[in-house]
Amino acid sequence: MAIAYFFSGIAKGLDIGWWNGNSVWKAIASVDNSYYSFYPLILTIVGIGTVLLEFSYPFLVYNKKTRKYVIAGVILMHASIAVMMQLYAFSALMIVWNVAAYGNITMINKTSDVETA
Numbered sequence: 127m128a129i130a131y132f133f134s135g136i137a138k139g140l141d142i143g144w145w146n147g148n149s150v151w152k153a154i155a156s157v158d159n160s161y162y163s164f165y166p167l168i169l170t171i172v173g174i175g176t177v178l179l180e181f182s183y184p185f186l187v188y189n190k191k192t193r194k195y196v197i198a199g200v201i202l203m204h205a206s207i208a209v210m211m212q213l214y215a216f217s218a219l220m221i222v223w224n225v226a227a228y229g230n231i232t233m234i235n236k237t238s239d240v241e242t243a
Contacts, residue, residue: 127229128184131200135181144173154210179203187228215240 143149145170179199201221204222208217 127223128187131180133182135177135179135183138177139181144177147173147174149241150176167243172214176203193230197224197228 137157138144138149141149143152143208147166150169150173151166179196183196183200186196202223204217204220
């Protein structure tokens with residue numbers, strides 16, 4: 127997972143369309159024409175955020191202090207892909223893989239107070 131996100135981040139970083147928002151706009155506008163009204167600055171921020179999240183994923187996911195934030199960011203990214211681009215199966219699969227690979231049950235629910243037999 128980490129290697130795939132890293133090289134995806136590098137590939138997107140080399141494409142100017144991710145830095146100016148064009149790639150995000152093309153992706154969502156190809157599904158539904160109602161997304162033409164997005165403010166360009168939002169698309170630019172989403173594009174740059176995607177590049178930075180994917181590129182920094184392997185470095186941040188192995189750090190215990192930043193892991194939950196990276197996993198939350200990836201879940202948010204894939205949930206947005208599901209809604210905006212209607213890629214539900216892909217997004218669900220990527221969310222499950224990320225949580226299975228790097229998620230921890232203690233990230234979701236602190237149960238350290240409960241004693242087990």
